[in-house]
Amino acid sequence: MAVDTSPRSTTWTYVEGEWISGNPPLIGPTSHAMWLASTVFDGSRWFDGIAPDLDEHCKRVNRSAVSMGMKAVVAAEEIERLAWEGIAKFDGKTAIYIKPMYWAEHGQPGSIVAADPESTRFALCLFEAPLGAAQPSKLTLSPFRRPTPECAMTDAKAGSLYPNSGRMIIEARSRGFDNALVRDMNGNVVETASSNVFMVKDGVVFTPVPNRTFLAGITRARVIGLLRAAGYEVREQTLTVEDFIGADEIFTSGNYSKVAPVSRLDDRELQEGPMTRTALKLYMDWARTTRVG
Incomplete structure (x- = not known):
């Protein structure tokens, strides 16, 4: 069966040392995140050459990972650096949504319902999304x-x-x-x-x-x-x-x-x-x- 993984707008995702265009298939049917919902994310914005409070969003996603019983496997400062690296891949005109994410790949031995923190994975997804500020x-x-x-x-x-x-x-x-x-x-x-x-x-x-x-x-x-x-x-x-x-x-x-x-x-x-x-x-x-x- 052919699977359409194309995004609705220009999208770049960083995962395991590589930037991938589009919507890469990262979570499989046996992944803990797929069937037991061990996912956290955050969202920041780039527009007009600026990314307000990007550092705070990078810190919060790491706190979220720990709260969910996972590990913050990428330092907040590194997530921020990667975000700016990803921003440079866009045309510099359309606003961008910046979405760092963590998820668990496996459950804990002897209790698959609980996420195994050692299986934590990280991805950083950026995609074009007009700002739409001040719309009532x-x-x-x-x-x-x-x-x-x-x-x-x-x-x-x-x-x-x-x-x-x-x-x-x-x-x-x-x-x-x-x-x-x-x-x-x-x-x-x-x-x-x-x-x-x-x-x-x-x-x-x-x-x-x-x-x-x-x-x-x-x-x-x-x-x-x-x-x-x-x-x-x-x-x-x-x-x-x-x-x-x-x-x-x-x-x-x-x-x-x-x-x-x-x-x-x-x-x-x-x-x-x-x-x-x-x-x-x-x-x-x-x-x-x-x-x-």
């Missing part, structure tokens, strides 16, 4: 919840967490929305299905306090720091659905699109507000001061 989204409250650390590997950016996010988005789109506002098991808002979330009320910025049920992202932390440095009040606290319904503005942050406004939450229409524009401008102004590879 329509949110609806999801009927699905984020798991607690006792129920899932929430301390890692684990591939196994994302089917839950996927079903949240599928359900939201079935009702005419782009994404979903998501709660934890206690009913408090924690994020959207694919990004961190902020709300603004009376000039104060609020965002859910990290409680280990969601990934408190690197871009989120950067936005919080930049807003505070510019003199704005930002509070990390427990937030309810009612808090978001009564917000003056809602915006999201994430590596894929950076800062983006929310134009609707269920039945309520929202305008892109001044704090959302300020957050995006502060982020982009900061990003363009970072080093060029």
Whole structure:
């Protein structure tokens, strides 16, 4: 049977000392990652000659590997160096998604369900992906919840967490929305299905306090720091659905699109507000001061 391994955009993957074009078949049917989900990844961005917080994303993927019971077999500094090496293979025009990954090839002797850390493998995949910053989204409250650390590997950016996010988005789109506002098991808002979330009320910025049920992202932390440095009040606290319904503005942050406004939450229409524009401008102004590879 012929297998189509061609990617949807220009793609380069580094694995075991070699850069390979396209979508190389790296995981087989007996690989632990294939049937028992021992995968972690991270994502950074290159655009306009810069890769903001690339070093932090490289550090986080190594922390994720350890949290999942694997080994961080490539130093974060080496992952960053390889990323810049890979960036040079592109045309320098289209934004790039930078995705370091770890997975286990085998289970532990005597307990195949647990990943064998000695079988950890690493790959670094880069592919073209337009940035799409500041595109507004329509949110609806999801009927699905984020798991607690006792129920899932929430301390890692684990591939196994994302089917839950996927079903949240599928359900939201079935009702005419782009994404979903998501709660934890206690009913408090924690994020959207694919990004961190902020709300603004009376000039104060609020965002859910990290409680280990969601990934408190690197871009989120950067936005919080930049807003505070510019003199704005930002509070990390427990937030309810009612808090978001009564917000003056809602915006999201994430590596894929950076800062983006929310134009609707269920039945309520929202305008892109001044704090959302300020957050995006502060982020982009900061990003363009970072080093060029």
